[in-house]
Amino acid sequence: MTAPRAFILGYPVGHSRSPMLHGYWLRTLGLPGSYGLADVAPDALPGFFADWQRNGFTGGNVTVPHKVAVVPFLARIDATARAIGAVNTIWTEDGDLVGGNTDVGGFIANLDHLAPGWDAGSRSAVVLGAGGAARAAAYGLLGRGMHVHLVNRTRENAQALAEHFGAGVTTHARVDLPELMAEAGLLVNTTALGMLGKPLLEIDLAPLPQRAVVYDIVYVPLYTPLLQQAAARGHRVVDGLGMLLHQAVPGFTRWFSAMPVVTDELRALVEADIRAKTPGA
Ligand code: ATR
Secondary structure (H helix, E strand, O other): OOOOEEEEEEOOOOOOOHHHHHHHHHHHHOOOOEEEEEEOOHHHHHHHHHOHHHHOEEEEEEOOOOOOOOHHHOOEEOHHHHHHOOOOEEEEEOOEEEEEOOHHHHHHHHHHHHOOOOOOOOOEEEEEOOOHHHHHHHHHHHHOOOEEEEEOOOHHHHHHHHHHHOOOEEEEOHHHHHHHHHHOOEEEEOOOOOOOOOOOOOOOOOOOOOOOEEEEOOOOOOOOHHHHHHHHOOOEEEOOHHHHHHHHHHHHHHHHOOOOOOOHHHHHHHHHHHHHHOOOO
């Protein structure tokens, strides 16, 4: 049997840290196999899937801009990918290509890992943003019985997300934030604000109860101004790097038939790479 071959499919994809993650697990678990970059332009996508067998692929990850575009090439997608409307992981089942979405599981696993018991108090979460990451966050939080209060720059985008998910998600204007935060057990930033090179997320955390957890899915910088402000106020904080690490676990398990672990050593490896390549991170 040939060694499993997996990939990260995107365009451009050179910046991806997925090869580092999966390479670390292959190495430390002593497994045969490889994980490489698949830098594929949109018009080359049909050719990529036509060559699947010849390339001997076992499966892979999918990133921007292909998360929706890959769906027609797959035999089916799982319930989570259907709910999110995007695929980030592909594997084979009895020769069929199947797509899933592990961002939801990664979002929740990271929260459970870094802030255990986060859902023991209030059932109310405030989510900032209404893009793809907000969808994954909302779906994951609904699965844990939370009510999601969505605040987004463009209210229509938030409303579209709320309509998609139903009664568990409600939308609000930005001026309502202090009132919403006062009842919240969790505040999540899913927007790009606070990312290196982007404007800051301007928010006053004063109304947030002390027990509330603050989660920023941005991970460059690792410790965003939002998280710094939250930590200084005594909140437990969760950064976005862990989401990247945890979303990789189910894919690796399917392709290489061994369950990897998100260790401190792996986190340190990726952190060092981010710091080395992004001055100011
Ligand atoms: P992703 O898939 O990573 O979530 P996205 O779909 O582009 O990325 O979503 C980006 C989110 O960040 C959106 O909620 C966007 O708000 P709009 O719906 O109004 O576009 C939000 N966002 C991006 N830049 C922003 C800014 N300068 N101020 C406020 N919100 C911003």
